[in-house]
Amino acid sequence: MTSDAFNLAAGLELRRQQHLYRQPKIIASPQGARVQCDGQELLSFCSNDYLGMANNPQVIEAFKRGLDAYGVGSGASHLVCGHSRVHQELEESLAEITGRERALLFSTGYMANMGTITALIGKTDSVYEDKLNHASLLEGGLASRASFKRYHHNDVARLEVLLQKEKKLKQATNPKNPKAKDPHRQLIVTDTVFSMDGDIAPLCDLSSMADKYNAWLMVDDAHGFGCLGEGGSGTLNELALSQQDVPVYMATLGKAIGTSGAFVAGSSALIETLIQFARTYIYTTAMPPALAAATLESLKIVQRDEWRREKLDQLIQRFRLGAAQLSLPIMDSNTAIQPLVVGDADKALAISEHLWRKGFWVTAIRPPTVAKGSARLRITLNSLHEEQDVDALLDAVAAGFSLVA
Ligand SMILES: *Cc1c(COP(=O)(O)O)cnc(C)c1O
Secondary structure, eight states: OOTTTTOHHHHHHHHHHTTOOOOOOOBOSOSSSEEEETTEEEEEOOOSOTTSOTTOHHHHHHHHHHHHHHOSOOOSOIIIIIOOHHHHHHHHHHHHHHTOSEEEEESOHHHHHHHHHHHHOOTTOEEEEETTOOHHHHHHHHHTTSEEEEESTTOHHHHHHHHHHHHHHHHHHSTTOTTSOOOOOEEEEEESBOTTTOOBOOHHHHHHHHHHTTOEEEEEOTTTTTTSSGGGOOHHHHTTOOTTTOSEEEEESSSTTOSOOEEEEEOHHHHHHHHHHOHHHHTSOOOOHHHHHHHHHHHHHHHHOHHHHHHHHHHHHHHHHHHHHTTOOBOSOOSSEEEEEEESHHHHHHHHHHHHHTTEEOEEEOTTTSOTTOEEEEEEOOTTOOHHHHHHHHHHHHHHHHHHO
16 A cells, blocks of 8 residues: 555645635734734734634633633543533523523533534434534534434425424324324524524524424524623524523634633533533533633623624624625625625635735635535624724725626
């Protein structure tokens, strides 16, 4: 065997030719409206730090106090000896903010989704997912080995067809007693705010659908928590959807909250089930306790500082109005995620590179992250931007679009 039995070089070359090759850029400053990269200062429109918390001085101070109190590492998983008092306080605080009985911390959102879905369903069950769900939700659905069904983006009618089919199938396989209580579990899974589109799932309809077919609804509020709802308590709060309506609520701490990690909130029975069966909770080191301390501080600020959300909303409205005036292809989004679909990956890349040269950092999102032919600029706004930053971006984007037209 040669050392190139896997032929990695050819695969990489193909990726380059398709304009799909990706590389991380090396950043030399904290997150913020402006960042340092390649010896240059850029206006950043691509982070998920929507409320400017990733470099907040009070959060940094809380982090330092956490380090003094607990050191750096947590030393073990939560169930061994890594669950500190500050982890416990954070879980209690998250449960209270989201209006759920309990909450459970995970080290990342990816792990929260994988662990939760695989703990709740298995081979004899079914999972229904929006086609545009985050990769970690899709991955969790596949890893669960449940019957895996995807419905078109936000298409509740299509979801019902799938649920109906499943119901008929069950009755056919159990003709003697179609009304028998079936242990078969059905989980409907969706992003609340879609990460590459910025639109919001029809959560009330999905919740009714779940109820009608005796299924459970799980939502991933990575882009809603902190930004939406009273005091940033999340998308479900805005829609007054209770623990009953949406039994499984998941959100991340690395976006609007500005730190890192994730949590699931719901009934006590749900949380106990995850503690027993979620492998990504059980078999991994707990997040550093100081990070939990920093997160607690950030949550306090995020709840209190209504101005951060108000400012963000103003910037969103300004962006949308300006983009519409320039005939830029805005999408149906009222959130901080304001994508402009370009189409071809090479064109999206060309505009992104043009913006870079002009001092704006806007990532081109290409397949397979988004569907083929829908490569886009994923522009994200945050409360540290100023209106003139948005105006300058719009001018540069318009010039970029005319370059590839
Ligand atoms: C970012 C994100 C995740 C993953 O969270 P991490 O903490 O970054 O692993 C999960 N779901 C959605 C919708 C996300 O945007």
